[in-house]
Amino acid sequence: TGGETAKAAVLAYLEIGKALVQPDRPRAIAIFHEALGLAAGDAEKSAALGCIASVGAPESLPLVRPLMEQGSDTVKRAAAGALVAIGEALVNSGQTAQAEELLTGAIPHLEDRNLLRRAAAAMRAMGKPVALGAERGYLTEYWVLGPAGSREDLRKGDVVPADARVDIAKTVMVGDQSRLWQYRPTDDPVGHVDFEQAVGQINDNGAYAYVEFEVPAAQDALIKVGSDDDEVTWLNGQKVVQYIGDRGWSPDQDSADVHLQAGTNWVLSKVLNGGGQWALSVRLTDRDGKPLAVKQWSKTPADIVALRGCLSSYWVVGPFAGREAMRTAAPVEPTAPIDLAQPVKQGDETQSWRWVSVSDVRGMLNLQRVIGNMQDVGCYLYAEVTADKAQDVLLKIGSDDDVYCWLNGELVWENPAARPWGEDQDVVKARLQQGANRILLKVLQGGGDWAASVRITDPQGNPLVLAQRKP
Numbered sequence: 001t002g003g004e005t006a007k008a009a010v011l012a013y014l015e016i017g018k019a020l021v022q023p024d025r026p027r028a029i030a031i032f033h034e035a036l037g038l039a040a041g042d043a044e045k046s047a048a049l050g051c052i053a054s055v056g057a058p059e060s061l062p063l064v065r066p067l068m069e070q071g072s073d074t075v076k077r078a079a080a081g082a083l084v085a086i087g088e089a090l091v092n093s094g095q096t097a098q099a100e101e102l103l104t105g106a107i108p109h110l111e112d113r114n115l116l117r118r119a120a121a122a123m124r125a126m127g128k129p130v131a132l133g134a135e136r137g138y139l140t141e142y143w144v145l146g147p148a149g150s151r152e153d154l155r156k157g158d159v160v161p162a163d164a165r166v167d168i169a170k171t172v173m174v175g176d177q178s179r180l181w182q183y184r185p186t187d188d189p190v191g192h193v194d195f196e197q198a199v200g201q202i203n204d205n206g207a208y209a210y211v212e213f214e215v216p217a218a219q220d221a222l223i224k225v226g227s228d229d230d231e232v233t234w235l236n237g238q239k240v241v242q243y244i245g246d247r248g249w250s251p252d253q254d255s256a257d258v259h260l261q262a263g264t265n266w267v268l269s270k271v272l273n274g275g276g277q278w279a280l281s282v283r284l285t286d287r288d289g290k291p292l293a294v295k296q297w298s299k300t301p302a303d304i305v306a307l308r309g310c311l312s313s314y315w316v317v318g319p320f321a322g323r324e325a326m327r328t329a330a331p332v333e334p335t336a337p338i339d340l341a342q343p344v345k346q347g348d349e350t351q352s353w354r355w356v357s358v359s360d361v362r363g364m365l366n367l368q369r370v371i372g373n374m375q376d377v378g379c380y381l382y383a384e385v386t387a388d389k390a391q392d393v394l395l396k397i398g399s400d401d402d403v404y405c406w407l408n409g410e411l412v413w414e415n416p417a418a419r420p421w422g423e424d425q426d427v428v429k430a431r432l433q434q435g436a437n438r439i440l441l442k443v444l445q446g447g448g449d450w451a452a453s454v455r456i457t458d459p460q461g462n463p464l465v466l467a468q469r470k471p
Contacts, residue, residue, distance in 0.1 A: 003040065010035050010044040014051050021055060029057050036063055042074045049078035056085030058095075061102075068105065080109035084119045094369055096126045107132075113189060120187035127359065129185070137283045137291030138191025139211045139267060143168045144184040146199035146207025149175070151272045154206040155230070155244065158270065163237040165266050166210045169307050171461045178461050181210070183304050183361045190251050191281040192226075195271060206230075206272040209280055212297035218262045221292055224252035226281040230272035233282065236265055249279040257287070264297075302357050309396075309463025310363025310455045311383045311439070313470065315353040318379025319371050320346045323444045326378035327402065327416060334440050335409040338382050353382070355471045358453075362423055364398065367443065367450040378402075378444040381452060384469035385439065387432040393464060395439075396424035396455040402444035403452060408437055416444075421451040429459075436469070 017031030036048035067079040083106040090099035168181040184198040228249035232242040241256040284292040305312040331346040400421035405413040
């Protein structure tokens with residue numbers, strides 16, 4: 001029929017667009033837009049919207065938004081998927097207000113679990129967590145520690161005391177290796193914690209997951225746990241459920257009657273992996289199976305950054321042209337006190353300091369987002385921290401690319417390296433003075449990503465949470 005011929009033509013046209021995404025993205029987007037305009041049936045419209053979602057171009061928004069209001073339920077779901085991709089692109093470009101509007105409108109129309117995860121993760125990245133799993137009683141605000149030792153060793157004992165609340169700011173020793181708790185919330189609508197992402201794809205090993213929550217009054221409840229593979233779960237220091245053996249994850253595989261105390265409660269789960277995937281979910285319901293609404297312990301990204309000893313904000317100035325020239329040039333005099341009200345000059349160009357906060361829970365300041373996607377440039381980052389006493393510390397620095405660090409006017413580290421950013425790449429012994437301490441970084445960029453971080457610990461590696469100067 002004519003309708004079937006038109007449908008086949010639209011779908012074939014979309015295939016041409018797919019082939020052009022890598023070599024000619026603008027042309028591919030134009031084809032997807034044109035195909036959406038030509039599509040008559042739900043199948044063609046959904047296919048076109050799926051192609052639009054694959055590129056996530058904000059210029060598609062005027063075509064997608066009307067279908068959220070006028071389309072069938074099938075088309076609305078496809079349009080919502082496209083809005084998720086566009087929203088992610090807007091988050092990455094710093095257009096958070098519009099991204100929040102799109103994602104908030106898309107979530108109620110989504111059924112695909114992966115799209116729900118992506119939408120919730122984008123909201124969380126903006127500091128607007130939606131906790132889809134929490135609505136169904138799942139715990140979501142996890143701190144994870146791992147790898148924590150072999151499966152066999154962890155079947156025999158624990159490297160984390162299970163009978164007390166966990167101090168997530170403290171280092172845990174696993175053999176001769178130190179481990180830090182990492183904030184790994186799950187945005188999965190069924191509370192799935194993917195340990196391949198949170199810890200790594202590691203066979204014959206284990207990890208711990210920890211979460212705190214509050215209830216207004218003491219009450220009986222059910223705790224329901226799913227895992228891949230072994231799991232042992234403690235509530236308020238008491239073992240409540242365990243499974244020893246190999247299995248794939250699904251929700252609510254194990255359950256037990258428990259009693260929640262008024263106020264703060266805590267759950268610690270040990271998850272052991274034989275091979276392949278490993279995962280966890282923990283859900284709380286009343287004795288009739290109705291999800292419990294609990295207040296989970298949650299911090300803002302800046303709170304979490306500070307708790308790990310990372311600098312949570314900086315004054316930034318830049319970019320300044322010329323990576324090679326910036327290795328020896330000094331548009332900012334590093335040995336003198338920094339006057340943040342004074343513009344910085346390089347040649348005929350004048351730039352002002354501006355204050356930015358760190359939103360990445362690892363403590364990484366994304367300089368591409370703060371300054372721009374540039375090559376062969378440099379910038380300065382400045383922070384002040386207050387110590388209540390003079391003390392020896394470790395400055396743990398990450399950078400992409402070159403980094404130079406001054407503490408109270410003294411150059412304490414330089415590493416002219418072309419590298420991707422990582423946590424704690426350089427460890428520098430230093431000494432803080434009592435009172436205010438000035439930290440200045442010069443970060444140079446060759447090409448690609450651009451980032452920096454500073455974490456301050458005591459000599460044993462325990463994070464120091466120091467007050468930072470704010471505007």
